[in-house]
Amino acid sequence: MTAVRCVDLCKTYRQGDQDIKALDHVDLEIGRGGFVCLSAPSGGGKTTLLNAIGGLDIPDSGEIWIAGQRIDRLSKGDLAALRLREIGFVFQAYNLIPVLTARENVEFVMQVQGVAASERREKSQAMLEEVGLRGLEERRPAEMSGGQQQRVAVARAIVSRPALVLADEPTANLDSKTSDELMELFVELNQHHNTTFIIATHDQRVMAYANRLVKMLDGRIVDDIQQQAA
Amino acid sequence: MQYLHLIMTLAWRNLWRNHRRTIIMIAAISVGAWAMIFMTSLMRGMVNEMIRDGIRALPGHVQVHHPAYRDDPSVSNLVSMTSTEIDALLSGAGIDRFTARVRVPAIVSSERESRGVTLIGADPAQEVSVSAVGTKIVAGRNLEGPADGGIVIGRELAEKLETEVGKRIVLMSQDPENEVADRGYRVVGLFEATLPTQEEAFVFAGRKTVQDMLQIDDRVSEVAIAGDNYRAVDGLLAAVRDLMNDEDEVLPWTELDAYLGAMLGVMDGFVLVWVIVIFLALSFGLVNTLVMAVFERVREIGLMLALGMRPSSILGQIVIESVLLLVLGLAIGNALAFASVVPLRGGIDISAVAEGMEMFGAASVLYPEIETGDVILANIVVLTLGILASLSPAWRASRYEPVEAITKV
Numbered sequence: 001m002t003a004v005r006c007v008d009l010c011k012t013y014r015q016g017d018q019d020i021k022a023l024d025h026v027d028l029e030i031g032r033g034g035f036v037c038l039s040a041p042s043g044g045g046k047t048t049l050l051n052a053i054g055g056l057d058i059p060d061s062g063e064i065w066i067a068g069q070r071i072d073r074l075s076k077g078d079l080a081a082l083r084l085r086e087i088g089f090v091f092q093a094y095n096l097i098p099v100l101t102a103r104e105n106v107e108f109v110m111q112v113q114g115v116a117a118s119e120r121r122e123k124s125q126a127m128l129e130e131v132g133l134r135g136l137e138e139r140r141p142a143e144m145s146g147g148q149q150q151r152v153a154v155a156r157a158i159v160s161r162p163a164l165v166l167a168d169e170p171t172a173n174l175d176s177k178t179s180d181e182l183m184e185l186f187v188e189l190n191q192h193h194n195t196t197f198i199i200a201t202h203d204q205r206v207m208a209y210a211n212r213l214v215k216m217l218d219g220r221i222v223d224d225i226q227q228q229a230a
Numbered sequence: 231m232q233y234l235h236l237i238m239t240l241a242w243r244n245l246w247r248n249h250r251r252t253i254i255m256i257a258a259i260s261v262g263a264w265a266m267i268f269m270t271s272l273m274r275g276m277v278n279e280m281i282r283d284g285i286r287a288l289p290g291h292v293q294v295h296h297p298a299y300r301d302d303p304s305v306s307n308l309v310s311m312t313s314t315e316i317d318a319l320l321s322g323a324g325i326d327r328f329t330a331r332v333r334v335p336a337i338v339s340s341e342r343e344s345r346g347v348t349l350i351g352a353d354p355a356q357e358v359s360v361s362a363v364g365t366k367i368v369a370g371r372n373l374e375g376p377a378d379g380g381i382v383i384g385r386e387l388a389e390k391l392e393t394e395v396g397k398r399i400v401l402m403s404q405d406p407e408n409e410v411a412d413r414g415y416r417v418v419g420l421f422e423a424t425l426p427t428q429e430e431a432f433v434f435a436g437r438k439t440v441q442d443m444l445q446i447d448d449r450v451s452e453v454a455i456a457g458d459n460y461r462a463v464d465g466l467l468a469a470v471r472d473l474m475n476d477e478d479e480v481l482p483w484t485e486l487d488a489y490l491g492a493m494l495g496v497m498d499g500f501v502l503v504w505v506i507v508i509f510l511a512l513s514f515g516l517v518n519t520l521v522m523a524v525f526e527r528v529r530e531i532g533l534m535l536a537l538g539m540r541p542s543s544i545l546g547q548i549v550i551e552s553v554l555l556l557v558l559g560l561a562i563g564n565a566l567a568f569a570s571v572v573p574l575r576g577g578i579d580i581s582a583v584a585e586g587m588e589m590f591g592a593a594s595v596l597y598p599e600i601e602t603g604d605v606i607l608a609n610i611v612v613l614t615l616g617i618l619a620s621l622s623p624a625w626r627a628s629r630y631e632p633v634e635a636i637t638k639v
Contacts, residue, residue, distance in 0.1 A: 051633050054536070056536055056632050056633040056636075057633045077541075080535065080541075081538065083536065083537065083538040084537070084538025085538070089536055089537060091533070091536075091636060095533070097240070097530055097533065097534065098247075098530070099240060099243035099244055099247060100239075100240070100243075104239075108534075108537065109537055111233065111235075111236045112233065112236065112537070112538055112539055112543075113538075114233065156537075
């Protein structure tokens with residue numbers, strides 16, 4: 001079953017007098033349960049593609065399908081609802097809401113979804129334990145390390161069991177040990193919950209965890225490799 | 231409900247991220263609210279006192295006259311019924327605070343001076359239920375009944391006439407035949423009034439004595455009736471109109487004393503203008519605070535939008551922050567205003583500017599009055615306009631593109 005399908009995506013940004021092709025006729029199909037890394041040098045188009053798949057950025061042309069639904073023509077409100085229901089996000093930094101505790105950050109998406117308080121608390125507690133943050137539930141982001149914050153973000157991204165998780169440079173601000181722990185967590189979640197992961201990175205060690213590596217350059221897919229995950 | 235709880239939590243905690251800015255803003259709103267209510271209470275106290283004094287200075291809330299009396303207050307223009315009939319009619323209708331009086335222009339002469347005055351022929355028992363003028367006796371005694379042969383004059387007038395209690399003075403006016411009607415009276419008492427002009431203008435004698443002097447039998451010039459609330463006299467006015475003959479004119483105090491009536495309307499308008507002017511000064515601080523709060527949180531707002539929060543919820547969050555600021559500021563401001571007014575209820579002595587105040591018909595002691603309507607108006611205006619002022623930054627925040635907001639440096 002197809003989780004994500006991009007057909008002939010194009011996106012051009014204007015920077016000064018120059019037009020920059022962030023996406024240049026991109027075609028991509030990812031099956032349910034896939035664990036895909038998008039790799040590109042800076043400015044290669046991986047974040048733009050990730051944002052387009054997540055409904056955060058609208059392509060100039062082409063089609064984007066998520067779980068059989070075309071999303072590139074949806075309104076802002078419908079896109080917000082789709083993100084809330086179907087997609088979990090992990091950003092590179094500034095991932096958490098500073099005035100909420102770790103538990104409240106994890107509960108945030110569920111609260112917006114309208115999940116009952118008792119169910120939210122139970123799920124967030126279990127999820128924080130799963131990402132190794134037991135005992136830190138009531139800490140605010142400023143009281144946690146970068147790795148712990150990223151784990152909270154991961155817990156928030158997957159707690160409501162989205163079909164798709166999009167992660168943009170999730171290990172960029174982490175040391176190697178914490179990066180490995182986070183990637184092992186992603187792999188575990190991918191295998192246990194059949195969650196589709198698309199991770200934008202230029203970190204070789206992160207790419208090693210993926211079973212598919214999509215390489216981009218100047219907005220185009222230049223290589224698409226199936227590989228044995230580490 | 232859960233969504234609202236989340237938005238409230240975010241709004242409340244965001245408010246305290248920058249304690250200093252929030253406290254300064256709350257202090258500004260509190261001082262503004264205090265100024266609105268406290269200053270209004272002073273003005274309201276002064277105007278209410280002026281109106282009450284004005285009403286207590288003879289007119290009452292409703293008056294009955296001959297239609298021509300106000301243009302020509304002579305004995306030719308008397309109320310169509312006798313005072314005995316009026317007493318029976320009003321008492322029978324359950325109206326107990328009224329006075330039927332003779333009120334004509336007259337000349338008063340002592341052995342040294344003469345002055346023009348208004349001669350009031352009244353039943354002192356009735357008069358005291360409606361009017362305050364002439365009731366505060368500072369020398370001698372008050373009139374003892376309608377047939378009392380003495381006269382009570384103001385302290386100022388006594389000085390001008392160079393007379394005193396026990397001496398005789400002569401009152402001269404006209405009878406219905408346009409003949410001179412005069413009579414000697416012994417000064418039995420001196421009264422003190424709120425305004426010195428009242429002490430010079432009025433002299434009080436027994437109604438029966440004055441009726442005999444003017445040869446008008448049991449007729450009177452006016453009937454003054456007092457109700458419970460000077461702001462609501464329509465019911466009393468209608469009841470009196472039903473009771474009196476059609477040929478008599480029945481008018482409320484607002485028409486009898488147009489200046490006082492206009493003061494009431496002007497004061498209500500002043501309160502609204504005053505509240506809005508103070509709010510306008512406050513609104514710059516409020517909008518600045520919210521704009522800064524939004525500007526500092528662009529990334530977070532982008533993150534919340536990216537995670538699926540609707541733009542309307544972002545707007546709601548900023549508006550709720552504004553409401554929380556306003557409610558806290560108003561609560562403190564209201565408390566401060568009440569705390570400031572309570573110790574001053576005994577009156578503020580402004581005798582240093584008494585002469586100027588007298589020109590407006592105001593007394594030299596100011597009694598601040600907090601009216602519920604003024605407090606509600608101030609709070610509603612601040613809350614409503616505050617919410618409107620916060621809509622602009624809130625709208626901007628809700629319009630952010632998540633992908634641009636998240637990457638904002």
